[in-house]
Amino acid sequence: MPLAARLARTALIAVLALTLVPLWSVPAAAGSGSVTRLTLAADTDIPRGVTVALLRKTMTLTAGEKRHLRGRLEATSSTTGIVGLTQRIRCLNASGSTVPVVAASARNHEGSDTTSYAKPGNLPLYTDLLFAAPVTGVYTCVLQGTAYSTLPGTYHLTAVAGSTWLETDDADQRGAHWWQNGACESADTAGGCTYVGAGVAGPDAWIFYNDGTPVHKWQAHPDAVTVSAQANVELTTCYQGTASCASAMHAYPRGRNAVVHTRFELVQLNAADRACRTHQFAADRTIADDAHHAVGYSKLSDIPIDHDCGSRSFLLRVYVKHVSGQTVKVDGVQSGVTSLTNGIAFNNFR
Known part of the structure; x- marks a missing residue:
């Protein structure tokens, strides 16, 4: 591609509320029991500015019954330009109203000629939701895709x-629990999001622990033999001029990128509510300014419940530490309903 075209392509970054980039390995879904997978039967276009319902699952649930839903959207593009792609799992009640929470993940599709994906030109996104029925009834959960960009012309994903x-899931996820980060709008004009970095940002943060959300002590089910947990943490680089961070958090010109250290922890507490056993998954993660947003997936499976601790209480939290480069925003709940950073704990029964 000629230099001028590459520069033009770089400049036409999609302006997205939810343009989040999964850069790292994606573990299989946690939890136990059988699942049903609905697979898209035919290639389906997602035109610019349109939200397309790709797959639907209808379930009759009793009040409080829970299901873990996991979506995968793999997309190609009709253009070499950058086009935003957002994936959501949205559940509706019998009257068609959205039942919070909506789970989302997204990133810019970097063009039909990109070779940075596992399969060139094919961008995969994953999203997880723990849905709890507020009342007994029929619910339809929908996997949606949306494409949008500042590119001129006609194109589609x-x-x-x-x-x-x-x-x-085919059965109730008994006793499972959902965590989500606090409110954090895309532009964050009110400065309410969590940041890690240099300058006015703090050097580190504990998500679900000291980020302003209530600390939840999860109780493993009395019949559970082991537990599993996962977390999806969405991060954004705050380069100069970005519309996705509070202006005070803008650090360096675009191209500096960022490195963060993350550590996902599931902590079994003792009877005095102190740490007894800590299980963790750690990773250093690089977030490119061209990518701008990224999601880090973490999972811990089949963790034994230590009876010597004298408690079946657990804390779930994620430590995020700035290592170098741009200040990084931890994305949270947008528009009061759409969760970008979340965690789930599951009971495993044998």
């Missing part, structure tokens, strides 16, 4: 048949 799917 395409959800790939066979590689786009929606999974749901």
Whole structure:
């Protein structure tokens, strides 16, 4: 591609509320029991500015019954330009109203000629939701895709048949619990988001622990033999001029990138509510300014419940430490309903 075209392509970054980039390995879904997978049967275009319902799962649930839903959207593009792609899992009640929470993940599709994906030109996104029925009734959960960008002209993304799917549990996830980060709008004009970095940002943060959200002590079910947990943490680089961070958090010109250290912890407490056993998954994560947003997936599976601790209480939290480069924003709940950073704990029964 000629230099002028590459520069133009770089400048036409999609302006997205939810343009979040999964850069790192994606573990399989946590939890126990069988699941049903609905797979997209035919390639489906996602035109610019349109939200397309790709797959639907209808369930009859009793009040309080829970299901873990996991979606995968794999997309190709009709253009070499940058186009934003957002994936959501949205559940509706019988009257068609959205039942909070909506789970989302997204990133810019970097063009049909990109070779940075595992399969060139094919961008995969994953999203997780723990849905709890507020009342007994019929619910329909929908996997949606939206494309948008500042690029001129006509173009579209395409959800790939066979590689786009929606999974749901076949039975109640008894006692499972959902965590989500606090309110954090895309532009953060009120400065309410959590940041890690240099300058006015703090050097580190504990998500779900000291980020302003209530600390929840989760009780493993009395019949559970082991527990599993996962977390999806969405991060954004705050380069100069970005519309995705409070202006006070803008650090360096675009191109500096960022490195953060993350540590996902599931802590079993003792009878005095102190740490007894700590299980963790750590990773250093690089977030490119061209990517701008990224999601880090973490998972701990089949963790034994230590009876010597004298308690079945657990804390779930994620430590995020700035290592170098741009200040980084931890994305949270947008518009009061859409969760970008979240965690789930599951009971495993044998």
